[in-house]
Amino acid sequence: MISIRNIVKQYANHRALDNVSIEIEKGKVFGLLGPNGAGKTSLIRIINQITAPDSGEILFNGEKLTQKHISRIGYLPEERGLYKKMEIGEQVLYLARLKGLGKEEATRRIKYWFTKLEMESWWNKKVEDLSKGMQQKVQFVATVLHEPELLILDEPFTGFDPVNAEIVKNEILELNRKGATIIFSTHRMESVEELCDSIALLNLSHKILDGKVKTIRNNFRNGIYLFEFEGNSISGNNNLPFTILSETNHDNSWQLKVRINEGSRVNDVLQYMLPLVTITKVEEVVPTMNEIFIQTVSKAI
Amino acid sequence: MNKILLIIQREYFSRVKKKSFLIMTFLVPVLSISSFVLMFYLMAKQSDLGDKKKVEVVDESGMFQNSLKNIGTLDFVFSGDNYKSAQAGFLKSGYDYLLHIPSGCTGVQLLGEKKPSAVVLQNIETRLSEIAQSRRLQKAGIDTAVLALAQKPISIEPIQLTEKGIINAQVAVAYVVGFVAAFLIYMSLFIYGAQVMRGVIEEKVSRIVEVIISSVKPFQLMMGKIIGIGLVGLTQFVLWIVLSLVLSTAAGTLIAKQAGVATTANVAQMQQAAGPAGATASAVAPQDPASNATKIMQSIKSIPLTYTILCFLFYFLSGYLLYSAIFAAVGSAVDNETETQQFMLPITLPLVFTFVISMSFIINNPDSTLSIWLSMIPLTSPIAMMIRIPFGVPWPQLVLSMVLMVLGFLFTTWVAARIYRVGILMYGKKASYKELAKWFMYKE
Structure with missing residues (x-):
């Protein structure tokens, strides 16, 4: 699905990614792990084409990653936000249309998701009137609305109470069963064991470990x-x-x-x-x- | 391109739908026109509305007995008492002031319980001087008719001689139009530029920017925002212009009517006041404000309205594009509004500088070398050129200024976009000018 090949990203004073190569298999849940400042966000931004690498390349289903793949990727950043003064329905619609969905199609899907996650009554509310957990839910819907083949979730469970975290987790797993590949960046290792098929561990701009979760754990016996x-x-x-x-x-x-x-x-x-x-x-x-x-x-x- | 349209739409409608936009759009022209009308109304009705002051006059010179007539808000009553007894009885007399004119007309005093206002003092001074002057000249043997002729004021009518023929050049109106246009541009560059900056900061602080630029390029987001807010400004100006035209036409007819009435009334009053020497007094009397108003209303038409409005819209738009790009770059570099201070200077400096120079120098010397230069440099030309336009600008200069303006905003947009794309993703990093330069140099 995604081949990351020899990516180097140099900032003025430090190298964020040093020759990092990772393979992510189609239809799997992939854990991207690493301590703070390891280069996870830099890598995710490169996959999202928010920034470009200095060298190296990324292949999306075997073809070079370009702007046309944007509509096939969904991204939930760790630091998330919405327009505070904008109504929820309008806002999700706007974000979906930016991803290339048509107005009617987007509206239909938003209604579907809002019903599914019991958010129908939020349509005309403003973001500032919602709790943090509710905002996270809105953001999650906005991320998956265009049915991306690749879903990049950066710490998706922070801010949720256990009930809602469970609901969101099940939605993620369901999307995965329907064929979405998921890149999952987190510090919460118990959820890695529960969800991920494979992982890569980044530290100080280098990939220091990767492979299937089972294999890795066996290797560390x-x-x-x-x-x-x-x-x-x-x-x-x-x-x-x-x-x-x-x-x-x-x-x-x-x-x-x-x-x-x-x-x-x-x-x-x-x-x-x-x-x-x-x-x-x-x-x-x-x-x-x-x-x-x-x-x-x-x-x- | 489709995505830019979406962003423009959001930026535009989210602002236009706000209540504050509606209020501003309708309130500003209504307020400004009504204050304009009120001003003329007060000018015309001054004598009726003002507080009447009663002045007791002790005239030891005997020069003013029949000539000093009531004017406007001042009623003069000549006292038979001598100065001493008038002074003694003054506080209980019910008069507001006591005017004492000694026999040689030197050492004239105005006594009152309270200090007289400057206007009252000046009014009395002017009247006394006029009368005294006439009397002295008459005493010297000059005939009343000659005197009236000699004192007839001269007013100059400026005429512009152009290839198109003779145009009535109303300097005062050019002055006002230039001033208002430049002031509006100055204000709007700040208002809408700051809106762009605040919008960028909002997106950065709320972190929504990361979601959006995973869908669109930073440049698209920046331009969408700038264009969207620019259209809001344009909408507001067009509505203001239309509303003002409608309202001022209505107000114009109203003023004309009022002025008509007031003028006849004043003329009657003047004629009444005309005693033996009164004729001279009315001839040198300050010009009737109401007739001034009608004159201004007429001469506003001497400025080519469509041409001025089109130039105004061009300089507003291009100036806005130029400055808002810089504002956007500043917004992207900071984490909150208070941090913007250090970057505001390069934006405000050329604007404030031009504004001050424009109001003090260019408006009086619209064709000087400095004025021409300032109206060419893109950072200063929106304001400087708008001051010059009502006075008439040769078209090669106008075209050059416009071309430079377009090049100017293309350049600042390019620079700003390079800073913006890096800045919006830099959280919690204190940006310095050095840092901005580094961001500018980043490859992608």
Whole structure:
């Protein structure tokens, strides 16, 4: 869907993007991650053709990205805003028509979305009369109205209460099921795990990690397991095939977090433990995206 | 192009639909015309409306007994008392002032409980001087008829001799028209330019700009806004001109009627006042304001109205385009209106400078070298040229000035657009002139 190839963006005093290449597959949800100032917004602006890269190119479905693709992209910026004094209906209509929709078609779709998200009564209200969450909803509708093939959402859930965040999340997933590719930029790692198929992690203008979420998490497996068992503590024993990270106990029931020694497997640990205690639960602790994020970014620094 | 039209539409209708626009559009001509009418009305009816002052006169010279007649708001009553007793009884007498004329006419005093107004003082002074002058001349043996002839005022009628023939050149009207046109342009450049700037800041602060320029190019957004607001200004001016013409025609007939009545009344009054020496007094009396009004109304027609209005609209539009582009660039560079201060100087300086020079110098020397230069430079020509136009500008100069104006706004728009496209995306960065220059140099 989108091929980002060797993008370089130089500002006067710093390089915002340094030779960044990313592939985004059609119909997937792609997470664009990175700490503040990593270059995410610069990259998103380049995909939106708000700014142009100094070198490198972007392909949209195999063809070079040009102005004609604008109507096929929907963009919800992180810092969002609407005209405060303008009526909601008129405003969404204006934004949709700027994306190239005809007046009747746009009106029809706005009505559809307003009904769907229970916003019908807002049509003649002014933005300044709406709460922040309501404004976000209006903006979301304005972003998806022209049924873009590529949807770029920068922190789409901020400002929503949990109920509305859920509604918007489901709408995003539904659009994705209908075929929209989604680029999703966020700091909230739990939503990355929940929503994204693949991610790219930017830090200090460089891409430092990318791939499928599952693969990445597997790659970051580091032999940490969680055991729950009944019996006596085993922390006093010698020659353990693992290192104990933590051990807690509740009424004769123990919780043990260990890192398995190099060369050993989980079966070795089980073999060691079976004669000693009664095992009730074994679980591999795969690092969360949050941990991977922190680990990778702080390593890079 | 279609998208620019959409933006123009939004900018235009969102402003024209506002109540403040309607109020301004209808209130301004109604207010200005009615204050104009009121002014003429007061001038014509001054004597009836003014507060009558009663003046007790103690004339020891004996020169004024029959000549000093009541004028306008002043009633003179000659007192039989001598000065001392008149002075003693003055506070209880009910008179407003006590005029004491010693026998040699030197050391004339006006006594009153309150200070007399400058107008009262000047009126009495003028009357006394006129009468005294006539009396002295008569005493020297000059005949009344000769005197009247000698004192007849001379007024000059300016005539313009052009290839098209003789035109009645009403300098006063050219003065007023030039002044009003230049003033309107000066004001509107600030008003509509500031609207552009505020619009840009609003879009930047509310962050909607990022959504919009993911759909259109920054240049389209900027031009759409400038053109949209320019059309608002144009609409307002056209409505003002039409309304003013309608209202002033109505007011004109009204004034003409009033003036007719007032003039006859005044003439009657004057003739009444004409005693032995009175004839001379009425001959040198200040010109009747009401007849002045009719004269002005007539001579307004001596200015080519359509030509002036077209020039005005051209200089308003081109001046607006030039300055509003700069205003837009300033708006894009800041995060709120208070930060605009540091960039306002280069905008306001040429405007204020031209305005001051125009009102003090160009209007009196419309064809001097400095005036011609100022009416050529695009930054100053909208105001400077509008001052000159009612006095008549050779067409090569006009054409050159207009061409330079067009080139000027194309240039500022180009520069402004380069700053604007970067500026609108720079949040929370304090912009300096150096920074602006950097933005200007950015490739894309």
